[in-house]
Amino acid sequence: MNPYHPSANSLAKSVQKIPTLIEGFDDVSHGGIPLGRTTLVSGTSGTGKTVFSTQFIYNGITAFDEPGIFVTFEESTADIIKNARSFGWDLQALIDKESLFILDASPDPEGQEVVGSFDLSALIERIQYAIRKYKAKRISIDSMTAVFQQYEAASVVRREIFRLVARLKQLGITTLMTAERLDEYGPVARFGVEEFVSDNVIIVRNVLQGERRRRTVEILKLRGTTHMKGEYPFTINNQGVNVFPLGAMRLTQRSSNQRVSSGVATLDQMCGGGFFRDSIILATGATGTGKTLLVSKFIEEACRSGEKATFFAYEESRAQLFRNATSWGINFEEYEKNGLLKIICAYPESDSLEDHLQIIKEEIFDFKPARLAVDSLSALARGVSDNSFRQFIIGVTGFAKQEGITGFFTNTSDQFMGSSSLTDSHISTITDTIILLQYVEVHGEMSRAINVFKMRGSAHEKGIREFSISGQGPDIKDSFRNLERITSGSPTQIRVDEKSDLSRIVKGVEGRIGPADDL
Numbered sequence: 001m002n003p004y005h006p007s008a009n010s011l012a013k014s015v016q017k018i019p020t021l022i023e024g025f026d027d028v029s030h031g032g033i034p035l036g037r038t039t040l041v042s043g044t045s046g047t048g049k050t051v052f053s054t055q056f057i058y059n060g061i062t063a064f065d066e067p068g069i070f071v072t073f074e075e076s077t078a079d080i081i082k083n084a085r086s087f088g089w090d091l092q093a094l095i096d097k098e099s100l101f102i103l104d105a106s107p108d109p110e111g112q113e114v115v116g117s118f119d120l121s122a123l124i125e126r127i128q129y130a131i132r133k134y135k136a137k138r139i140s141i142d143s144m145t146a147v148f149q150q151y152e153a154a155s156v157v158r159r160e161i162f163r164l165v166a167r168l169k170q171l172g173i174t175t176l177m178t179a180e181r182l183d184e185y186g187p188v189a190r191f192g193v194e195e196f197v198s199d200n201v202i203i204v205r206n207v208l209q210g211e212r213r214r215r216t217v218e219i220l221k222l223r224g225t226t227h228m229k230g231e232y233p234f235t236i237n238n239q240g241v242n243v244f245p246l247g248a249m250r251l252t253q254r255s256s257n258q259r260v261s262s263g264v265a266t267l268d269q270m271c272g273g274g275f276f277r278d279s280i281i282l283a284t285g286a287t288g289t290g291k292t293l294l295v296s297k298f299i300e301e302a303c304r305s306g307e308k309a310t311f312f313a314y315e316e317s318r319a320q321l322f323r324n325a326t327s328w329g330i331n332f333e334e335y336e337k338n339g340l341l342k343i344i345c346a347y348p349e350s351d352s353l354e355d356h357l358q359i360i361k362e363e364i365f366d367f368k369p370a371r372l373a374v375d376s377l378s379a380l381a382r383g384v385s386d387n388s389f390r391q392f393i394i395g396v397t398g399f400a401k402q403e404g405i406t407g408f409f410t411n412t413s414d415q416f417m418g419s420s421s422l423t424d425s426h427i428s429t430i431t432d433t434i435i436l437l438q439y440v441e442v443h444g445e446m447s448r449a450i451n452v453f454k455m456r457g458s459a460h461e462k463g464i465r466e467f468s469i470s471g472q473g474p475d476i477k478d479s480f481r482n483l484e485r486i487t488s489g490s491p492t493q494i495r496v497d498e499k500s501d502l503s504r505i506v507k508g509v510e511g512r513i514g515p516a517d518d519l
Contacts (some may be wrong), residue, residue: 015224018138018174021059022052024243028228029219033200037223038165038175040198042189047204048215048236049178051087053140054080055240056176058089061099066137069130071103071123073146087240101130106146120160124167131171139168143178145189165197188220199223205231211383212352217243233391235354242358246394255279255457260371260406261305263297266476267435270452270461275433278404279456280397282427284411285437289448290469291410292316294435295373296325296332297473298408303335307370310363313345314379315412321345328473342367348379353392356380361399372400376410377427393427432456437467440486449486450476 017031026032033039041049057068072080080102081091094100103126130136147157168175177198179189184205201220206213216231234243259274268274275281281298283291295311302309311332313321321343325332335341342363346356364372374380374396381389400407411427428434434454440447450467452460463479464486480486 015222017225018060019064020056021063022055022241022243023239024232024234024245025217025241027245028217028232028243029222030226030228033174033176034222034225035174036169036172037199038169038177038197039200039202040177040179040189041202041204042179042181043204044181044184044206047206048234048241049180049204050075050083050142051236052204052241053142053176053178054084054089054091055087057100057138057140058084058091058094060138061094064137065099067099067101067134068138068140069101069103069127069134069136071105071127071139071141073105073141073143075142076106077102077104087238089240098134101134101136103127103130120164124164127164128167128171131173137174139173139175141175141177143180145178145180162197204234209385209388212349214352214384214388215354233354233357233388233395235352235358237355237358244354244357244391244395246391246398256404261301262294263299263301264294264474264476266465267294267450267452267474270450270465270476271433271455272458272460275406276457277406278401279406279432280400280430281406281408281433281435282411282431283408283435283437284413286413286415286439289437289439290450290467290474291412291437292324292375293328293469293474294437295375295408295410296328296330299332299341299371299373300325300330300335302369302371303338303340306340308339308367309335309341309371309373310367310369311341311343311373311375312360312363313343313375314348315376316345318343318345327471329471330473342369348382353380353384353388357392357395360396364399364403364405368403369405372405372407374407374409376412378410378412390427393430397430428454440480442480449480 016035017029017033018035019026019032020029041052043049054070057070060066060068070080075083081095084091091100091102095102103123105123127139131139144161147161165175165177181187181189181203184207188201188203200222203218203220205216205218207216208214215234215236217234218231219227219229228245232243232245234241236242256277256279258277259268260277261268261274262271283294285291292315299309299311311321316324322332332341332343336343344359344363346359348356351359360372360374363369377393380392384392396409397407409427409431431454433452433456436451436453438449440449448467448469449464451464452462465479466477468475468477
């Protein structure tokens with residue numbers, strides 16, 4: 001007996017759910033889709049409806065030993081099997097074991113005209129026969145929109161779909177039905193009736209935001225039960241649909257008090273003894289201020305200590321990264337050969353943010369690094385909405401914290417001189433430590449400045465130090481002396497009032513030795 005199947009008593013108390021095992025979706029839906037009811041998955045063309053419905057059937061068979069039926073009104077059986085193979089799902093093997101039956105109701109390839117009144121009685125009987133023969137528990141119907149397109153009598157089609165859904169509900173089968181919609185944010189389904197025959201409605205979208213498309217899933221309703229509200233990003237990779245339930249993430253692990261070195265002794269001193277393990281560090285500044293150098297030293301320190309590290313580079317090619325590291329005395333190639341380092345270089349525009357997030361997540365689980373570096377976040381922010389970028393940041397930092405990984409991220413500010421607004425990047429509140437790097441003009445020459453702007457849970461140095469880069473790497477010097485307004489990029493000399501200083505000195509001496517007339 002499957003663990004989620006209800007007893008007679010529990011049915012009276014609550015709506016039972018059947019896990020889909022679609023990664024992340026069961027978190028958003030608080031356990032899956034309602035058992036023995038019909039769920040509609042609606043979306044425009046190319047949003048992943050067929051993949052979703054196929055994965056639902058496949059997971060039921062392979063994980064719970066529940067036979068399933070797939071009814072196709074659009075694609076042939078051969079195409080369904082072929083497409084599923086790209087996700088590693090061997091549907092033919094399941095058919096051979098009689099765990100799966102694909103009912104092909106797709107249009108006649110000869111294009112013969114359908115005459116006579118429309119009636120789903122024959123199809124309903126075939127489905128009922130298959131359910132009894134295979135003892136099916138799950139059924140996917142893809143898609144109901146195709147039925148409307150094949151027949152002109154829409155009112156009759158509606159009546160027959162009502163009859164089909166009612167019969168499936170009587171049989172206690174958990175049904176997932178797909179439908180097409182015309183717009184991403186318009187009516188739920190194309191013919192305005194599909195959602196009314198379903199107890200539950202799921203919307204999948206593939207919206208063009210800026211220069212890239214973004215997939216999201218939204219549960220519109222799960223009748224009689226709870227679910228998370230709003231849109232959640234998802235991606236489709238070689239394992240099928242992967243939903244990112246960012247709102248369901250719970251950072252329940254205890255924060256570590258253990259310190260780890262940044263790889264730069266003076267920076268460790270400025271941070272009160274180094275970074276906290278499992279913390280998130282952000283280095284932000286204009287181009288050329290030394291962000292990549294600091295993150296490279298951070299990675300090198302992990303490898304030198306025998307810990308694994310993963311470096312995601314989104315602004316430099318592998319050759320550029322290696323060349324720069326070598327100029328600083330860092331041998332990334334050796335660490336890779338020793339299995340301590342994994343470097344992934346990719347163009348931000350090569351994938352959606354959700355795809356990049358999934359890749360990072362898989363690397364964390366597969367390689368199990370102690371440290372993670374991303375250079376840079378600003379490159380990934382190009383051409384995407386603020387909301388999707390913030391959700392990406394939440395996803396990356398959340399996964400890193402869940403695994404106890406120390407994460408170091410860089411962000412390139414638009415402002416060449418002076419400090420930029422950290423709140424505009426939507427990441428200041430998510431990070432534990434912020435290192436501010438900038439250019440300043442001192443006596444007619446350009447200098448770099450470094451400051452530990454924020455460090456959560458620890459005392460840290462507040463001063464702004466001079467920062468230079470040499471062949472040996474970073475060189476953090478003393479704080480700027482007799483200068484103010486350094487963060488503006490154009491500091492000014494502090495004017496000293498000699499009379500005031502002399503007066504303070506005299507008063508200090510009098511305070512120590514007493515008034516002059518007592519001598």
